[in-house]
Amino acid sequence: MFARSVASSFLRQAARPAAARPLFSAFRAPVAPLTPFQIRLLSESTRSAIDKAIASAPVVLFMKGTPETPQCGFSRAVIQILGMQGVSPDKFAAFNVLEDPELREGIKEYSDWPTIPQLYVDKQFVGGCDILVSMHQNGDLQKLFEESKVLVEAEEGEKKE
Amino acid sequence: MASITEASLREAITQRLGAIHVQVTDMSGGCGQAFTALIVSPQFQDLKALKRHRLVNTALKDEIAAIHAWTAKCQTPQEWEAEGGGSTPAGGADAVGPSMEGTVEGHVEGTRG
Numbered sequence: 352m353f354a355r356s357v358a359s360s361f362l363r364q365a366a367r368p369a370a371a372r373p374l375f376s377a378f379r380a381p382v383a384p385l386t387p388f389q390i391r392l393l394s395e396s397t398r399s400a401i402d403k404a405i406a407s408a409p410v411v412l413f414m415k416g417t418p419e420t421p422q423c424g425f426s427r428a429v430i431q432i433l434g435m436q437g438v439s440p441d442k443f444a445a446f447n448v449l450e451d452p453e454l455r456e457g458i459k460e461y462s463d464w465p466t467i468p469q470l471y472v473d474k475q476f477v478g479g480c481d482i483l484v485s486m487h488q489n490g491d492l493q494k495l496f497e498e499s500k501v502l503v504e505a506e507e508g509e510k511k512e
Numbered sequence: 513m514a515s516i517t518e519a520s521l522r523e524a525i526t527q528r529l530g531a532i533h534v535q536v537t538d539m540s541g542g543c544g545q546a547f548t549a550l551i552v553s554p555q556f557q558d559l560k561a562l563k564r565h566r567l568v569n570t571a572l573k574d575e576i577a578a579i580h581a582w583t584a585k586c587q588t589p590q591e592w593e594a595e596g597g598g599s600t601p602a603g604g605a606d607a608v609g610p611s612m613e614g615t616v617e618g619h620v621e622g623t624r625g
Contacts (some may be wrong), residue, residue: 425581425614465569465576481583482561484613 397457404454408444409501411471413458418445425480426468432487442501472499516575521547528571529553532589533597537610539581541619546581548610552592561586585611 405411410433416422418430433443448455448467455467462469462476470477472495477483486492496502518536525534533552540546556564564586569576576582592598 423581423614424616425583428614463566463569465573466582476562478562478565480614481585481611482565484611485561 393457393460394453397453398461401454401457401461404444404446405471405474409442409473409499410438410444410496412443412445412468413448413454413470414445414468415447415449417447422449423467425466428480429468429470429483432483432492436487436492436496437503438496438501439503472496472501516547516579518547521549521572521575524572524575525549525551525568529568530555533592535610539612539615539619545579546619547579548583548585548612548615550585550587550610552587552589552597554589556586556588583611583614 404413412418412426412429412433414421414423414426414429416426421427421430430445446454448458458467458469459465464476464479466479469479470483477495478486483492486495518538521536522534525531525536529551531551531553533550535550537548538546539548551568555567559567565584568584568586572582587595587597
């Protein structure tokens, strides 16, 4: 029951105003055609927007959909893992790559990782779904979250019951 | 690139990653857009999970870019044997298979890309 209450409060609170929107809304403005050189490289504006996104919380997830309605099974699996681990909603931010094509492609190049979801903890790339599942199972993820002090305190979780 | 199949991926993984055992499963329901793989290779020795996956991602860069979903389990021969890999249980199927995490009964859902 404890894990469940933490998971549900995690999902509820993660639904609060998405920090992603203002940060990436600039991308929807019309832009000048890209030169071949720019096409090959992650643009400076995308890179700095991703820098800001990764620094916006201790735990940052780039996912398809939102924490309350993931649009992909792999993103859903990671959200469930973060809930089971008891990551504090105050320490967490999610960015929906489906809302922004530039973020969707940019994050793959930024992380040098071809798939989404992608998790960052304290600005360090941790991995995608496969890695998070195995780290969840072998205890490494709990260790990482404890060291990073991003978990909900047990007492706090019980009060919410 | 020619269309990607279980067989073409298996061959690429065997050649490029020196895998001693490869199991590739199409979990797209036939459209060839989503694959899960079990890769057993001595090249994973002494590498952490992130490095193992980066090795695979680099070796299969074009293939992974062309499909919608990709998930892999990367084991060394010792890890694979410790989990019962290589032995064939009475049922006939391998004891250890690819990861089905994030799938619904072995199929992926969600949007493309």
